[in-house]
Amino acid sequence: MTSIGIHDLSVATAHYVVDLTELAEAAGVPPQKYLTGLGQEAMSFPAPDEDIVTMGAAAALPILERHGTERIRTVLFATESGIDQSKAAGVFVHKLLGLPSGVRVVELKQACYSGTAALQMAAGIVARDPREQVLLIMSDVARYQLDTPGEPTQGAAAAAMLVSADPALLELEPTTGIHTADVNDFWRPNDSTTAMVDGGLSLRAYLASLMGAWDDFHARGGAGFHTIERFVYHQPFTKMAQKAHARLSQHTSHAVSPNALKGSLDYNRLLGNSYTASLYVGLAAMLDNSDDLAGRRVGLFSYGSGSVGEFFTGIVQPDYAQHRRREATLAALEARRPLDIEGYRALHSAHTESSQDRETPRVTSGPFRFSGIQGQARQYEAN
Incomplete structure (x- = not known):
């Protein structure tokens, strides 16, 4: 294939x-x-x-x-x-x-x-x-x-x-986990130049989406938590990624690895929220700031308020550092x-x-x- x-x-x-x-x-x-x-x-x-x-x-x-x-x-x-x-x-x-x-x-x-x-x-x-x-x-x-x-x-x-x-x-692996729920945690009406947000609800919706997407990923035969070396999360702010990984670790009965998010927060911390780009800015930061990822599996969680979430994995390629x-x-x-x-x-x-x-x-x-x-x-x- x-x-x-x-x-x-x-x-x-x-x-x-x-x-x-x-x-x-x-x-x-x-x-x-x-x-x-x-x-x-x-x-x-x-x-x-x-x-x-x-x-x-x-x-x-x-x-x-x-x-x-x-x-x-x-x-x-x-x-x-x-x-x-x-x-x-x-x-x-x-x-x-x-x-x-x-x-x-x-x-x-x-x-x-x-x-x-x-x-x-x-x-x-x-x-x-x-x-x-x-x-x-x-x-x-x-x-x-x-x-x-x-x-x-x-x-x-x-x-x-x-x-x-x-x-x-990064080679994408075929199995993904998906979670969709109608939640009014964040939206921008046509007549507004700024978004509306319910911060507390958005935090809960994000975490619920993550758990739902992971459970779907697991049920469909996705890679085990212990086989994933690094994780990258959507980052409306970088502390959210840390909260998300702690919750997923608890959900899967695993200890929180101190290196799980290594490098992935570096750019978003300085750029702020970039919505659709946020997850992939995090991936770029992880690849840019880690020299030991060749052949390793990375887990990625994408979240969009309203809400849709998806968890998927990829394998870092042998010569990634050259690119x-x-x-x-x-x-x-x-x-x-x-x-x-x-x-x-x-x-x-x-x-x-x-x-x-x-x-x-x-x-x-x-x-x-x-x-x-x-x-x-x-x-x-x-x-």
Whole structure:
């Protein structure tokens, strides 16, 4: 049987960064509430000429530079920060990246889970014709109202991956566990630029989804807990991954391994929540910061509020270390410009999803920018 999985993985983020110690002090709360309680140190924040398209294209560009476009027949764009109710964000990316016309493009939505739905779809496409590759992009801006409990869990990032036969990074194993339940823990109405969230309910729904997905995975003959060397979890904040692994360990009657999450929290702690990209930013961090994973099994849990969860596993490939992008990701994190609290609040308050014609100021130093709206249609350009 042909192996299928993640052949390449790339991460991009936004122009600005907000220090959570400064945010805590401005809010009049102890910084440790964010640093320790949430496990977050900073959050990326987009410039006025950035959005899910510019970040998604920036994440995908290095993949195309390394592998070319000849075998890509599908682009899947997963997001819960959609910019249009009809046109897929990936169509804008298709043009920015100069992809050929013989490529299908579609957008997927189910809160933070849809990136994993796209990955499973991509695996099916490649299984049908192993000559094809799928470009998968997950890009989001997590935005909550100012002065609310969700504010310190904002963030912005994109992850792009190439799904192919004979993957260089991670071979997907076929068994998955799935759990779906109608829960109003988190949603964003069409007339709102910020999400609604019931924090306590969302925590309980996440853990219930994890237990349900694991039980389904186990019932379908998935790998035993003791055979999984590392775990990566969806991270609305990094402390959530630690809580999740402790609960799953208890659920399966295993001790919590101190190395189970090693490396996987490093990038999300500095980026904040990136919704659909969060799990795969965590995977990139684990691969980038561990040199001993070749041949090891990794367990991944994807959660999207509302809610859908999925647990699945993959085998890290022998030469994965030669294909990592650690230096590029660290450079992107370092390149962000610090944004003081006054500037952050002003940008947050000025955000609009209006379709009125306008030009955006040139701010981002990234490879692509949102240049404005003409004739009520969004415009993008290379920077």
